Amino acid sequence: MAFLEVKNIFKRFGKTEVLKGIDFSMEKGEVLAIIGSSGSGKTTLLRCLNFLESPDLGSIVLEGEELFNAEQKYSDREIREKRLHFGLVFQSFNLFPQYTVLKNVCLAPELMRIDQSEKKLSRAEKIQIRKEIEENARQILASVGLSDKLMNYPCELSGGQQQRVAIARALAMKPVILCFDEPTSALDPELTGEVLKVIRELKSSDRTMIIVTHEMGFARSAADKVIFMADGVIEEYGTPDEVFGNPKSEKTISFLEKSLENITG
Amino acid sequence: MSFLEVTAQLADGFLTTLMIFGITLVGALPLGLLITLGSMSKVKPIKWVFKTFVWIIRGTPLMLQIILVFFGPGLIFGAKALPRLVAVIIAFIINYACYFSEIYRGGIESIPKGQYEAGQVLGMTKTQIFFKVVLFQVIKRIVPPMGNEIITLVKDTSLARVIAVVELVKAAETIVALKSIIWPLFYVGAFYLLFSGILSVLLNLAEKKLNYYQG
Ligand SMILES: Nc1ncnc2c1ncn2[C@@H]1O[C@H](COP(=O)(O)OP(=O)(O)OP(=O)(O)O)[C@@H](O)[C@H]1O
Numbered sequence A: 001m002a003f004l005e006v007k008n009i010f011k012r013f014g015k016t017e018v019l020k021g022i023d024f025s026m027e028k029g030e031v032l033a034i035i036g037s038s039g040s041g042k043t044t045l046l047r048c049l050n051f052l053e054s055p056d057l058g059s060i061v062l063e064g065e066e067l068f069n070a071e072q073k074y075s076d077r078e079i080r081e082k083r084l085h086f087g088l089v090f091q092s093f094n095l096f097p098q099y100t101v102l103k104n105v106c107l108a109p110e111l112m113r114i115d116q117s118e119k120k121l122s123r124a125e126k127i128q129i130r131k132e133i134e135e136n137a138r139q140i141l142a143s144v145g146l147s148d149k150l151m152n153y154p155c156e157l158s159g160g161q162q163q164r165v166a167i168a169r170a171l172a173m174k175p176v177i178l179c180f181d182e183p184t185s186a187l188d189p190e191l192t193g194e195v196l197k198v199i200r201e202l203k204s205s206d207r208t209m210i211i212v213t214h215e216m217g218f219a220r221s222a223a224d225k226v227i228f229m230a231d232g233v234i235e236e237y238g239t240p241d242e243v244f245g246n247p248k249s250e251k252t253i254s255f256l257e258k259s260l261e262n263i264t265g
Numbered sequence B: 001m002s003f004l005e006v007t008a009q010l011a012d013g014f015l016t017t018l019m020i021f022g023i024t025l026v027g028a029l030p031l032g033l034l035i036t037l038g039s040m041s042k043v044k045p046i047k048w049v050f051k052t053f054v055w056i057i058r059g060t061p062l063m064l065q066i067i068l069v070f071f072g073p074g075l076i077f078g079a080k081a082l083p084r085l086v087a088v089i090i091a092f093i094i095n096y097a098c099y100f101s102e103i104y105r106g107g108i109e110s111i112p113k114g115q116y117e118a119g120q121v122l123g124m125t126k127t128q129i130f131f132k133v134v135l136f137q138v139i140k141r142i143v144p145p146m147g148n149e150i151i152t153l154v155k156d157t158s159l160a161r162v163i164a165v166v167e168l169v170k171a172a173e174t175i176v177a178l179k180s181i182i183w184p185l186f187y188v189g190a191f192y193l194l195f196s197g198i199l200s201v202l203l204n205l206a207e208k209k210l211n212y213y214q215g
């Protein structure tokens, strides 16, 4: 049995059918890149995995446990617990502007461990938990190269730095699978490198990741598996060498040709 | 009449004006929030009722509303009229709550969807997202337009005279008519200037404090 199994996901918005039966699975420690033209449903798929959208049909199974099945109804609380298995890094960062970098990373863990705590915590316990969370946040921020920006506000950072904070913020919740939705699309070209470097480092520490990206070179070199999506279905799936070196589907071939043209101008 | 004599005669007017201002604020700030919740309700009829109400209140003169609150209950239901000052304050609270509610709603709707979604994927509850992520950003955005409304309220208090509540302008006018002197009008004018000036300074300070980050 695979680590993550996504089975037969359908999703429509009104009349438009966006996902038309998505099936794939991935192993622990794997990096999966999802490529495809605009509007093919990549973002919608990630949003389904993170429970920001609820699929009309299909199921999601993680480590043998069925996290989601479209036939079932889930309470807000259940959804909240389930989505914590996944992290999501947005294209537009979505940092909290009123908080410092450090607070951006600490806020959600504090709310989860202190405010949502089942038992009543003593003051000393709260202080202890806060300390642990902050210590952990400092470590994560150091690992993405932001130790010197802890007390800065997001508006004082470059796009690349903001995106690295967003990655740290997601990591602080210890997700089992970290998802990225075009993490470098909103960045100036000279800033994409620092973000991709962080993602590569996460890969080398065996983190399981799903990355929607337009960076073909990055997908080819960093991913273990690649999915090419077109019109709401998985058109092609395989290792980077298979998908990029020896594509079988017409749509994949023409998409890859187009993105090559874009790169070479 | 001496300056002191005029001041003494105006004292009740000062007090009434300050009272209308203060009680309206205390009442309208939270009531506005309730109206916002209503007008953003997912239940269509509720939303529709609140939106229509706001539209009517904002689309008709406050003066008319004051008159209606004072005479309405008696003429329509044969009820005993409310004390004048109470009628004025009720009309003011309702009117300003509607204006505030629109500012609140604008502020809430101006927060990007991504802020809510970031909170959601980090496992926050709806309440936590509202209080820990969104609220502060809303406050930062609404302080300038709220400031404008609050300063308008200072001057609007003079509308109370329409049902013979002796607020500051009415009090001054009485002296002017009786004693044939004009300067009490300038005196109260200076008072309004000073009052709204102080408020402006305070509001500016608040704005500056909130401006420690952009966006
Ligand atoms: N909330 C929504 N309501 C209606 N239609 C939607 C919604 N979200 C997405 N869509 C539609 O679904 C389709 C797929 O959108 P999606 O964002 O998943 O594509 P994408 O592959 O991520 O594209 P891009 O590369 O441009 O980011 C589009 O046609 C889009 O207009």
Ligand SMILES: [Mg+2]
Binding pocket: A042, A043, A044, A181
């Ligand atoms: Mg997308």
